[in-house]
Amino acid sequence: MTRRLARRLRAAFGSRLARRQVRLVLVVALAAGWLLSAMQIVIDYRNDRRAQQETLDQLVATTLSTAATAAWQLDGHLARVMCEGMTAHPAIHGCRLRLPGEILLGDTRVDRPATWLPFGSGLFGGERRLELPLHHQGQSPIGTLVLEISPASAINGFATRMLATLLTGTLRALVLALVLFAVFHALTIRPISRLSRLLDEADDRDFAADRCPPPRYRHDDEILTLERAARSLMQRLASRVEELRSAKQALEETNRHQEQRILERTLELEQTMQAMRQQAYSDSLTGLDNRRAFFEAAPRYLEHWHRYGERFALILVDVDDFKAINDRLGHDLGDRVLRALAELLKRSRRQGDLIARFGGEEFIGLIKVATRQEALEAAERLRGEVTELVVKGLPWTLTVSIGVTLVTSDDTAIDGLVTRADRALYCAKRSGRDRVSDDDRRRELSPEK
Numbered sequence: 001m002t003r004r005l006a007r008r009l010r011a012a013f014g015s016r017l018a019r020r021q022v023r024l025v026l027v028v029a030l031a032a033g034w035l036l037s038a039m040q041i042v043i044d045y046r047n048d049r050r051a052q053q054e055t056l057d058q059l060v061a062t063t064l065s066t067a068a069t070a071a072w073q074l075d076g077h078l079a080r081v082m083c084e085g086m087t088a089h090p091a092i093h094g095c096r097l098r099l100p101g102e103i104l105l106g107d108t109r110v111d112r113p114a115t116w117l118p119f120g121s122g123l124f125g126g127e128r129r130l131e132l133p134l135h136h137q138g139q140s141p142i143g144t145l146v147l148e149i150s151p152a153s154a155i156n157g158f159a160t161r162m163l164a165t166l167l168t169g170t171l172r173a174l175v176l177a178l179v180l181f182a183v184f185h186a187l188t189i190r191p192i193s194r195l196s197r198l199l200d201e202a203d204d205r206d207f208a209a210d211r212c213p214p215p216r217y218r219h220d221d222e223i224l225t226l227e228r229a230a231r232s233l234m235q236r237l238a239s240r241v242e243e244l245r246s247a248k249q250a251l252e253e254t255n256r257h258q259e260q261r262i263l264e265r266t267l268e269l270e271q272t273m274q275a276m277r278q279q280a281y282s283d284s285l286t287g288l289d290n291r292r293a294f295f296e297a298a299p300r301y302l303e304h305w306h307r308y309g310e311r312f313a314l315i316l317v318d319v320d321d322f323k324a325i326n327d328r329l330g331h332d333l334g335d336r337v338l339r340a341l342a343e344l345l346k347r348s349r350r351q352g353d354l355i356a357r358f359g360g361e362e363f364i365g366l367i368k369v370a371t372r373q374e375a376l377e378a379a380e381r382l383r384g385e386v387t388e389l390v391v392k393g394l395p396w397t398l399t400v401s402i403g404v405t406l407v408t409s410d411d412t413a414i415d416g417l418v419t420r421a422d423r424a425l426y427c428a429k430r431s432g433r434d435r436v437s438d439d440d441r442r443r444e445l446s447p448e449k
């Protein structure tokens with residue numbers, strides 16, 4: 001219960017608008033309350049003074065004849081009773097009946113409480129003394145009635161009433177402020193606070209799905225209009241956000257699709273380039289590297305020689321009388337012979353060797369060897385294996401001539417090596433074919449047939 005009340009109070013006074021309104025309402029209500037109290041006090045003061053004066057006048061008027069009788073008859077008892085009656089009035093604190101010759105027939109004084117209102121004497125006049133001459137049947141004065149008047153009790157009474165008026169005025173102002181605040185709060189602050197909370201806390205998806213309940217507000221006024229306008233604005237915003245979200249998703253989907261297509265295209269391109277590279281660097285008939293591939297790769301072999309001291313020999317292998325195979329047995333058989341020879345070269349190739357079709361019926365190779373002798377032996381072995389090749393449709397033994405040259409430290413370009421090997425090959429051909437020749441000795445190494 002207490003917690004609920006505390007929550008309600010927090011909700012009521014939590015907003016800045018509410019706090020500002022409390023201050024304003026308090027100031028206005030207190031100012032109005034105190035103004036009304038001040039007016040009431042002024043009226044009260046005037047009435048009080050008039051009433052007091054009238055009472056005093058009446059008292060004096062009714063007492064004067066009694067005082068005159070007491071003075072005429074020199075009746076001290078009557079004078080005392082009269083004086084005691086006079087001092088019973090709160091404004092009179094002294095009463096004296098004085099006969100000529102300063103003889104006192106009656107003298108009564110009472111103590112009055114002091115006044116605590118600082119400006120009381122100014123408002124009600126200070127203490128004063130009334131000396132009223134007493135006459136009997138129109139004769140010269142037979143005595144004097146002396147009254148000492150004090151405004152203390154009037155001032156105190158007035159002050160007490162003034163305080164009560166101020167207190168009730170303040171209380172009334174506070175109650176009024178509370179009522180005004182409650183009304184303002186119910187009419188404006190609460191719906192505005194709810195609306196601002198609703199706008200603050202709701203998610204755009206809530207607005208899009210119309211999941212936000214409207215604030216409980218039933219008055220058809222500007223606040224309701226504001227709430228409707230805010231709701232419609234938020235709904236429009238929410239639908240725009242939704243559109244943007246879908247557009248973003250569609251864009252991301254398209255991007256993914258495009259990336260996928262780019263990847264596929266790149267792969268296709270790479271495969272095409274690989275195929276083109278393959279075509280550009282390999283011989284379509286035999287599958288060996290072609291002349292271009294050989295000339296691009298060969299410099300690396302020379303570099304190896306110079307950097308690591310690895311030794312190589314260049315060999316040129318040329319089919320003997322190949323024209324005769326073509327002319328007599330047909331071009332297709334010629335092709336088959338070239339393919340069979342290429343297969344043999346591939347089989348006998350060791351790791352690190354570079355073998356290529358140099359052109360026509362000529363093959364070239366950079367083979368790893370330790371010495372010139374080893375190079376010649378390898379060439380010789382190859383030549384022997386060629387003679388054992390069986391090619392279907394070829395009625396005679398296939399032979400090749402091989403030119404060999406060793407790579408030396410002076411060789412910086414592959415062209416010079418090819419020229420040397422070609423010279424050795426020419427030498428082998430001229431010496432009768434089916435033999436190996438090296439460029440140094442310029443003679444065939446194969447036994448004479």
Ligand SMILES: Nc1nc2c(ncn2[C@@H]2O[C@H](COP(=O)(O)OP(=O)(O)OP(=O)(O)O)[C@@H](O)[C@H]2O)c(=O)[nH]1
Nearest residue numbers: 318319320321322323324326331332334335360361
């Ligand atoms: N079938 C076929 N023949 C080719 C190919 N390339 C070149 N030729 C033929 O190879 C033959 C080479 O003949 P030549 O240069 O006279 O050489 P050869 O007849 O072997 O004579 P030597 O080399 O002196 O023994 C020519 O007839 C070319 O047409 C090819 O790819 N396929």
